[in-house]
Amino acid sequence: MADNIIIVGGKRVCIRLIGLLKRKARYNITVIENNRKILKDIEDKYDDVNIIKGDATNKAVLEQAGIADADIIVAATSIDEVNLLIGILSQNYNLKKIIARTANPSHIKMFKKLGLNEVVSPELTACIDIQKHIVEPKSQTINNGGKEQYEIIKVPVKSNKAIGKEIGAISPADDYIIMLCTKGDRELIAQNNIILEKGDILTILAKSKKVKKVNKFFTKDRLI
Template identity: 35%
Template sequence: MYVVVMGGGRVGLNLASFLIADGHDVTLIENDESLCTNAAAELDALVICGNGTDTKTLEEANVSSADVFVAATGNDEANLLACILVREFKLPKIIARVSEPSHAEAFRKVGIDSVISPEITAASYLEKLIIRPKIADLVVMGKGDAELLDFNLENEKVVGKKVGDISPTEDFIIVAVYENGDITIPKPDIILKKGMKVSILVKTKAAREVMKRFTK
């Protein structure tokens, strides 16, 4: 996956580091020269010292080939303008960090996929939005050591099985299933059906494997 990150501050730099460690290709855009120098020393990635609200800079970052663009600066106006420009490249996903909650609606009105408020701007959360696209919803719990994931069952290996046959384990437990708009706390004999939405409480360290088990 190719991700372009705008913003070389704490959030953007950490996000880029997480993605690179996970095997993704990253380009980071930052207009502050000292932050660029620091990012270039820290990251095994292309670092462009330029303005992410400039189309030429975005083209230099090859944003048209990106799978995801993340506007992660602390400046809402710059993030919004960059997202509007990037939207013209028709990327699959655009994510924006919003420092002032009252500005969030402006981002949503221009069609930004995900708007992240100050309370959830941890780089690790942003990474989850990028690398777990099949998850319908995600809540980080406690100190980040557990997550509540919502997604639709797709893996034929679990479809048709009883909840009690696969849950609970040391790493996860199915806490709810949804059918016809109704939520049920599942009994062990509930049959898992293809497309059924489930909520799973999972240890963060096991989240990726659990997602694969149920969605692939």
């Protein structure tokens, strides 16, 4: 029986991965991507790949792509925070594997502690690694059984230690990673060049034991 695979992010990694998987000829592949040109390129090259245009951090888009019946999801965008959010959302479904790409190898340990089955990095030849995790029956499953626990919190930016700083200058840190930055009615995926302003609301993945410390860092001016 063919496995149902969802690949999120349709750039070079996705296109190359589809080609590698097609050699095995036993996968039903769905791609989620926002860029119409990239989707058109995939559609022209692979007429049997299901195409979904949308934001995969939206639960409705994941369900439209068939995540309820999927076996594997691959979060392969170029933004770690997006891949992490997709991985967390995907844990609500009965998937065999959740595979996430990270551009920063230092994030691998955190991703695995959060229950993402497999994590790969471009520095570790992403396409080949992802394909190996999909097709190898003996791939190890990583669960969130470690001692470290994490929580997702929302924190307003009030501290001078954060105001005026680029996200990339303070995240990721040992105790947290910023995932989203809400500026007024705009909710932005956390990217390194976003400058924090007073009143911004941050969605942060923080170690449970460090939640108070993280809150104080962004809301208090005294040292923590």
